Amino acid sequence: MPIKSRIRTIPHYPRHGIMFRDITTLLKDPLGLYTTIQEIANRYDVVTIDKVAGIESRGFIIGAPVAYQLGKGFVPIRKQNKLPAETLGRDYQLEYGSDRIEIHVDAIQPGDQVLLIDDLIATGGTAEAAAGLIEDMGGEIVECCFVIDLPDVGGRARLEKLGHSVFALCEFEGE
Template identity: 50%
Template sequence: MNIKDFIRSIPDYPKKGILFRDITTLIKDEKVFSETINQIVERSKNYSFTKIAAIESRGFVFASAVSYILKKPFIMLRKKNKLPADVHSVNFELEYGTATIEVHKDSLDENDSVLIIDDLIATGGTAEAAAKLVEISKAKVSAFVFVINLFDLGGSDNLVKNNYNVENLIDFPGH
C-alpha cells in the first residue's frame, strides 16, 4: 500500500500559489491510517527518546497514536494562548504569515529527549520553532518524523543541515 496515493492535493489553498497536501483523505481510511502510524513507529525505533511531541494540530493526530503504541508521554506544542499554565513561547515565520507556538514549562526538562512528529514539513519554520521550544525547555531533540516532506521547499534539508535527525515517510513537490 502506498500512502502517497491517499493524499489529496488542493491548489490555491489557503491562498493563491499554495498547493495544499491534505491528510484528511489518509486518516479517514482506517487501513491507510494504521499503515501510516506503523511506518512512523518503525522509523522512530531508530532513535532513543523519552517523550513524543507534536505540533498543533494535525501532528496531534499521528503523535497521539504513536505515543499510545510506544507507551511514551505525549507533549502538545500549541498555538499561542491555548495552554493554561506557564509556557515557553517561540515566534516563527510560515509560508503565508507568522505564528507563535508554546509548550508548558513543566512538560520537558534536561532529562528528556524528544521525538517531534508532524504531518508535513514545508519551509521548516514550524519545525525549527518546535526544536527551539524543546531546547528552551533544556531537553534534546532526538529526531523529527514527518508524514509528508515538500522536498522543493527545503525545510527537511535545513533541519538536517542544522544537525537534526529527520525521517520523511513520503515526498511531494510543494508547488
C-alpha cells in the same frame, strides 16, 4: 504506496499557486491511518525515546497515536494562549506575518530524548521553532518526523543545517 497514494492534492488552496496536500483522505482510510502510525512507530521501536511531542493541530493527529503505540507520553506544542500553565514560546515566520507556538515549562526535563512529530514540513519554520523550544528546556531531539516532506520548499535542509535528523514517510517534489 499505501500512504502517498491516499493523500489528496487540492490545487490553488488556500491561495492560487499552492498545491495543498490534504491528509484527511489518508486519515479516514483504516489501512492508511494504521500504516501511517505503524510505520512511524516501527522506526522508533528500538530507539531510546522519553517523550513524543506533536505540533498543533495536525501534528496531534499523528503524534498522539505514535506515542501511544510506543508506550510513551505525549507533549502538545500549541498555538499561543492555549496552554493553561506556565509556558515558553517562540515566534516563527509564516508566508505573510508570523505565529507563535508554546510549550508548558514542565513538559520536558533536561536530558529527555524527544521525538518531534508533525504532519508536514514545508519551510521548516514551525518545526524549527518547536525543536528550539524543546532544546531551550534541555530536551534532545531524537528526530523530526513528518508524514509529508516538500523538498522544494527547503524545510528538511533547514532543519538538517541546524543539526537535526529528519525523516518523512513520503515526499511531493515537482508534482
